[in-house]
Amino acid sequence: MCGIFCLLSLSPTRCVWDKTLHEHLRRRGPDLSQDLTVGGTDPCYQCLFSAHVLHLRGLLTPQPVRDDTGNVLLWNGEIFGGLPVMPGENDTAVLSERLSSCDGPSEILSVLSAIRGPWGFVYYQKAGDYLWFGRDFLGRRSLLWKFDAEANALTLTSVAARRSGPGPAQSAWREVPAAGVYRIDLKAVTQAGSVTFELYPWARGGSGLVSSCSPTVLESVPSGCTAVMNQSGLALASPVRPLNTSIPKSLNEEEIHPNSHSHVEHLERLLASQEKNDAVNRLIGVLSEAVRRRVQSLPFEALDNSPPSNEVAGVAILFSGGIDSMILAALADRHIPAHQPIDLLNVAFKLQVPKKQKESAKKSGKPKNKPTDSQSDGDDPQTSGPFDVPDRFTGKAGLKELQDLNPERRWNFVEINVTKEELQKIRQERICHLVHPLDTVLDDSIGCAVWFAARGTGFIMEDGDQRPFTSSAKVVLTGIGADEQLAGYSRHRVRFTMSGHEGLIQELEMELDRIPSRNLGRDDRVIGDHGKEARFPYLDEDVVSHLNSLPVWEKADLSLPRGLGEKLLLRLTATQLGLGQSAVLPKRAMQFGSRIAKMEAHHEKASDQCTRLLTE
Missing domain, CATH: 3.60.20.10 (Aminohydrolase, N-terminal nucleophile (Ntn) domain)
Structure with a gap:
């Protein structure tokens, strides 16, 4: 790069x-x-x-x-x-x-x-x-x-x-x-x-x-x-094939009752079908190859030098413990030698306790937990510390799944904690320039979260103690592209409810057309600021072509409950790879999971121009 x-x-x-x-x-x-x-x-x-x-x-x-x-x-x-x-x-x-x-x-x-x-x-x-x-x-x-x-x-x-x-x-x-x-x-x-x-x-x-x-x-x-x-x-x-726009005449799928059995059990039952199993294995093949290309093209291999020490990772993953990053980690594990660590970069922004809540806690003498987020990003776990954000909980749970999958690997779970003061300082010094010329509230939130995550400075746990740690990996894998292609956003469910498969296909076509202007240039600038390269396995040309070739109902079934129907093919893939609860986690946007969206102004729309990005 x-x-x-x-x-x-x-x-x-x-x-x-x-x-x-x-x-x-x-x-x-x-x-x-x-x-x-x-x-x-x-x-x-x-x-x-x-x-x-x-x-x-x-x-x-x-x-x-x-x-x-x-x-x-x-x-x-x-x-x-x-x-x-x-x-x-x-x-x-x-x-x-x-x-x-x-x-x-x-x-x-x-x-x-x-x-x-x-x-x-x-x-x-x-x-x-x-x-x-x-x-x-x-x-x-x-x-x-x-x-x-x-x-x-x-x-x-x-x-x-x-x-x-x-x-x-x-x-x-x-x-x-x-x-x-x-x-x-x-x-x-x-x-x-x-x-x-x-x-x-x-x-x-x-x-x-x-x-x-x-x-x-x-x-x-x-x-x-x-x-x-x-x-x-x-x-x-064009390096990718056109989107399959076929509409199903009818789908003879079993009616799903959310409480009849767990989502994990339902995924396992679907995988018992030879047709579903074959579809999942085809995706694993093409996505695994995309990851291989991105984790094996590293300088020490090309130059025939000795590989990095057991302490230093060559590859890091922007890691929330959600399905996108979990699958990348599981596939990277297949292609990176077992003696080399993989850095899992997990970012959290310090929880801000509302003034009224502080006063109430003082009067009662009892601390109160952070209320749940009302912006459709899922329930907030009970918090006990200032950096106990949703992505920290799911990240730690995901770490446990990966350790069970390969206990021989050293998984460096890097807890990256950001205070409001540091956020404001770095935004004015660096991030406002990197996000530019984009300027919305969403660009600010995602740009800041990705910058701090990619920097990789935080701590890891060793023998029960915290140790300062900075990732030195030059390659950073990111899961962007999965939601856009496999109907992972809430707006896809809304469009499907209103306009059926035809409306959903139109939405997915628009997603892929606009991803260069909405996300990728910004993320490349932000991650590259650390002398690191962003790599996007879900946007590998072969992966995009493969997903474009599939009819929409094979990629997602939005008649199924949240945490199951969206990105259904990817959830089946996670189950096939041996992952557990991470396969059925509902989508939680990075700005909500990391809690940067709650750190400053709380009454903004994502599309509003962000005044915090203006330089003084």
Whole structure:
């Protein structure tokens, strides 16, 4: 992974870039930093490239990569398939060599279409004076853009720095839409004095060629720039198959009475069916392979160095004890050598006791427990300490299940405790910049929770005593994508109740289309700030294609009770893997399970603009 930056200047003056971005980029790539400037003389333009490398595969390869013919590549990605990358090879070097051999746009698109894995890139093609850039189909790597009309300069960067104060600078940055890849004809834009992006879109859903830019692209184009569809009608081949939109004629399923038997028993009964068993084993196969690709591509293996000591984990998991993270842990256990630990990162925000409750407790002389959350995130366990949040309880229960599954493994359950004072300090210093340009209450809550979790600083229990601990794992697995594909959110149940399977399918289709703009760029920026790489097994292209191929009723049955019907296929998978109660835990959003949503303002909507993200 890398922090990448490109400044295209159309004026004859030398490129000067905002050095406040440098530290944000360097934290993403602490292993090597380098700058490079190239330019054209007739007409005149300059491109400043800056790269900051986090070394994870093969030989440490400096970026920007400049080949023998003068092409320049900035690559923030991982090639997990599609293009051959041999053990010991670095994927940046492999991709640079493949792109160097490309003659025209169709060949470049063919190379990019073949890649399986997350990526964001900038590529200067010297022949023809072109600048290419873009993000993968699912937008799993961050790339932002901004145009400065006064300086006549375009900036592309992995992460931005939010400026303080009101005014247009606050809203200048936009996420580059994951709608395809973009090409700038540098000679043409220099002569015109304005920037036009030529879009080569992803061919989504087999719908054929697209004749014009989508509203998403047009709304995100920086002020002063223009986006047009490429005139050749070329497109990138979609790496995932279209969503199965078939509607069941009828389902002869047994009627379920919630109290007739436990949810775990019901899952076990379903697995007795050969058809269900086969479906579960197919998902386990494709998801296990996705996890394997993400936990075995580590530097000590590629370099044939000795593996980490028994004390140091190479892989960490954002861990709540819920079904998504439990399955990732169980599958990672299959592919990581038994002598290596796995870090389970569990974050909790200090519970705030309401003033009235404090006063009441003083009068009665008895402490009172935190009331249950009324925002549909499930019942709150009885608390006994300031960090006894719901995810801490389910996390510890999940730890016990994993220890039973493999008692030989060292599972580092890292209790990460965050006070209100530390949250407010770090938000203003770091997180507000990383979340930007997103700015909602939900972005704040999730961004802060993920930042502290990924930092991995807390304590672990050893022989009954707490020991300070900081995870040094460079790879962080996250369960994002499971709810979006398997109907895990409460809104999916509402849509199903109102509009049946047809409405549910439309909701799931929308979920996958908007996940790049709602989640993934933000999470990549937040996790990358620690010099760690976010990896998303549920969004592996093969996993998405497999789930897209299934009819919706095989993935979820929302006629069944909460904690069973949503993500039914995943619950069956957890049961097949030997997990217990975690297989039937209802969905609890991270902002509620960690209790960050209760730490500050309590009467906000998730979609409201968050004033706490404003810099002073």
